[in-house]
Structures are given as C-alpha cells and as structure tokens.
Amino acid sequence: MRVIVADKAGFCQGVKRALDLAIKEATQSPEPVYTFGPLVHNNQVITYLEDLGIERIDEALQAPPGSHVIIRSHGIGPLDMEKLEEQELTIIDATCVKVKQVQDFAKSLIERGYALIVLGAPEHPEIKAIREYINDRALVIHSLDEIIEPLFNPIPEKVGLVSQTTLSKIFFDQAVEKIRKQIPNLEVHNTICGATETRQEEARKVAERSDMVIVIGSPFSSNTSRLAEVCVEHVPVKKIETEEDISEEWFTKNMTVGVTAGASTPEWVIKQVLKVIISIGEMLDGECEVINGDMYLTKDNKSQEKNGGSSV
Numbered sequence: 001m002r003v004i005v006a007d008k009a010g011f012c013q014g015v016k017r018a019l020d021l022a023i024k025e026a027t028q029s030p031e032p033v034y035t036f037g038p039l040v041h042n043n044q045v046i047t048y049l050e051d052l053g054i055e056r057i058d059e060a061l062q063a064p065p066g067s068h069v070i071i072r073s074h075g076i077g078p079l080d081m082e083k084l085e086e087q088e089l090t091i092i093d094a095t096c097v098k099v100k101q102v103q104d105f106a107k108s109l110i111e112r113g114y115a116l117i118v119l120g121a122p123e124h125p126e127i128k129a130i131r132e133y134i135n136d137r138a139l140v141i142h143s144l145d146e147i148i149e150p151l152f153n154p155i156p157e158k159v160g161l162v163s164q165t166t167l168s169k170i171f172f173d174q175a176v177e178k179i180r181k182q183i184p185n186l187e188v189h190n191t192i193c194g195a196t197e198t199r200q201e202e203a204r205k206v207a208e209r210s211d212m213v214i215v216i217g218s219p220f221s222s223n224t225s226r227l228a229e230v231c232v233e234h235v236p237v238k239k240i241e242t243e244e245d246i247s248e249e250w251f252t253k254n255m256t257v258g259v260t261a262g263a264s265t266p267e268w269v270i271k272q273v274l275k276v277i278i279s280i281g282e283m284l285d286g287e288c289e290v291i292n293g294d295m296y297l298t299k300d301n302k303s304q305e306k307n308g309g310s311s312v
C-alpha cells in the first residue's frame, strides 16, 4: 500500500498563534484562564486546553473578575468585546489576523457606501462577528441556490463582495460568476486566506494521485469540510476525527491512500492516524510506502506532542 500525505496538512499560522498564546497563558498566568468560544474548531485541541486548566465561556459575564480571557481565532463581534472590556479582565486577542482583515475590510466597504455581499455560512462565528461589525448590513450567501434574481432591486451603484476565510475556492468562483450575471459592476475581493487555498490545492493534488482520501478534522471545522468537498470531486473520501474512526474494511491490497487534515487538526492526531493506516497497509501488502509523512512520523514530533503541536 502507498500513503501520500498532503504537503500542507494540519495547523495554519492562525491556529498555531492562538494555541501558543493559550499555552503561554496557562503556564504563566496565576489567574484562571478562559477562551471565549472554542479557541479553534477541533475537539482534541479543546480537550488538550482543558487538561491545561483552560475552560470555555460563551458569555462575557461568565468570566470571573480578574480572570484572563482569550478571544478565539475566529474572532468575536464588537458587542461581546465591549461587554468583556467593561469587566475587570485581562483580554488576550487570538483572533487570526486574516479574520481581522476581513472584518475591517467589510466595515470599510460599508462606510464607503457599498452594498455588501458576504459569501459564507451566516451562523459561523467568523461571519456572525462580521455581521455584527456592520450592523447586519450585508447579504450573506451560503449556496448557489440562494443566488436568485434580483439580489438587489434596484442594483446599487457600488456592490462589493468578500468571503469567509475558509470558503471553498470552487464555490467562490462559481458564486462570483453567477452573481456577476445580474451585477456586472460587482467588486470582488477574494478574502479566502492563503492557508485555506493552499490546503485545498494540495488536497486536490493528493486526491488526483489516490484511490481514496482520508480527511482528518473535527466535524464542526469548516475548512476540514471544504477539504473533503475538494477531494470527493476526484475519489471516495473518508472524513475522520481521530484514528479510532478508521475501519479496516475501507482498505484493499495495493491501494494508494491520500491523507490530508484541516487547519485546526494537531500533528499528534495526524501521526496517530498515519500509524494506523501504515499498520493496515503492512497487514494487507506486507509493506507500506509513505510519501511526505516524515514530519509526522519522525522522533522530532515527540516534542510537539507535549505542547499540543504548537511551536511553543
């Protein structure tokens, strides 16, 4: 059996930074530490943080006076931020810079008199925060079926479009093409983050060379779901959270298995998954070739297991 690991799989810079900040707080702060919402969309990382003593709150008032509150990587809206600032808390902002850029950009388009279209899931925390920043003055579109005529009547002089950072590039292109048919003057700003686009592109390349792709990440991770969508265009996909979800029945002799992982999936989970796949491959074929898996399988990975895969 052959296993091909995607070139870019697992933690992006935004997730790494958020986790580094959280680990630093957990180890240095004498006060209790909380995250506002899940720090990142991955259950194994959340459990890891709980083991460090970091709990999650969903309302500003849940944080006891004097405690430290880490803002999640997907950001929060201005109302929640105001409520936090009104209290005696130390706030550590782990909002990803790419997410912040979209918030600021959406706000500036509205301030400059644009009608705004946001491509993304209306209830995803990132989009909820953007909506709050612009007082819900945007048309949020999450599927091609929602692009019906007319989106605006009359069509405003200036219409801008931004996207969720973890959107599928394929959906982005299709949606823009469809919207442009009724709004030719649409000003398109692709705000999908580089990490998302690269991971989708690398996942596609792996899928093209494989008989099946295993995508690792939590079910509520948006970017992980997008990776699965990209791969399923080419081959069957198995979406798993940990090695425990793997079934031997998925594998056949001499097959090529692709492996990729969402931007919030830790290296220690990827490593465990690879180990299980390799042992199944060895059982079926007597040997298993792994392409591009060294960084997960070598001993250096040990140090990252200890600190949650973060660079701290």
Ligand code: F3S
Binding pocket: 012, 013, 014, 015, 073, 096, 097, 098, 099, 165, 166, 193, 194, 195, 196, 223, 263
């Ligand atoms: Fe940021 Fe993109 Fe990662 S928005 S958290 S770098 S997936």
